Amino acid sequence: MTEPDGTILDGTILVTGARGNIGSRLTAHLARTGHRVRATARDTAGLDVPSGVETAALDLTDADPAVLKGVRTAFLYPTFGDITGFLTAATEAEVEHVVLLSSPAAYDPVEHAGPIGAAHQAIEAAVRDSGLGHTVLYPSWLATNPDRDWAEQIRAGRVAIAHPEWRINPIHLDDIAEVAADLLVREQFRGCSLILTGPESLSQREVIAQIADALGKPIEVEELTHEQALAARPAWFPEAMFASLLEVAANLGERPATVNNNVERVTGHPARSFAEWLRDNEPGI
């Protein structure tokens, strides 16, 4: 059944990576708004979901078609590896629409030729070639990045980075989740490539200053050269990917980061600011 505003009321919504930063928020939002959700992870042990949400194991590169039973729409993470088996099963199960998370790396003039761009282009191509109806999301710099990249340094009160004046655009993860949810339950904007940004262009230095304010403690910024930053690369970050991000920062320099109002056009409310993110999330804590 479809409501006059396009909201679909029947059918199950499949969420991959329901433990992920975006997937968990998407699952919570869909459950809160009364939708039937099948939340998946490669290993469901300890997967914490809101009451009423079904769980199932799903590795996109090795999918059991049974996970798609009754599924009307699906949210996909851009995983590495071959997901054509999953996409074929989704086509056979008559999945109506897929929302694929991608990254600006897929089209950025520097990153698109690097490993992050290639990985995202590959999964976009697989989804496109499957013939499934789909929408691709390109969120800007995730507000979770400081925690991912600088948590230890934030605790220590000194963040050492290259290109501190590089301007980025932090996006609140609830905004990405809400846009994804909208596309999964309503028919508007389907088929688009949606570049999603937060509301303001901030330098890395300004982002760190906002974190310091929110935590109520000083955080010094130490500027590294390109070579020093490469040498200080976190062990978990593959070298080629890290180098590619540094190249982007060097290329863009101090130019303003793109700001658009696509979050508002889809959800009806303005994108949340990084300051708002910091009210509910404390990087490094």
Ligand SMILES: NC(=O)c1ccc[n+]([C@@H]2O[C@H](COP(=O)([O-])OP(=O)(O)OC[C@H]3O[C@@H](n4cnc5c(N)ncnc54)[C@H](OP(=O)(O)O)[C@@H]3O)[C@@H](O)[C@H]2O)c1
């Ligand atoms: N960092 C940025 O600024 C930025 C900007 C734009 C786009 N992005 C995109 O956003 C992603 C990060 O989003 P996030 O923070 O929400 O990610 P996250 O918290 O790291 O979660 C990633 C999820 O992917 C799932 N996953 C990985 N491989 C899988 C597979 N083979 N089959 C099924 N699920 C699989 C994981 O599920 P399990 O529980 O099974 O492990 C996990 O829940 C990046 O990888 C990038 O593609 C990032």
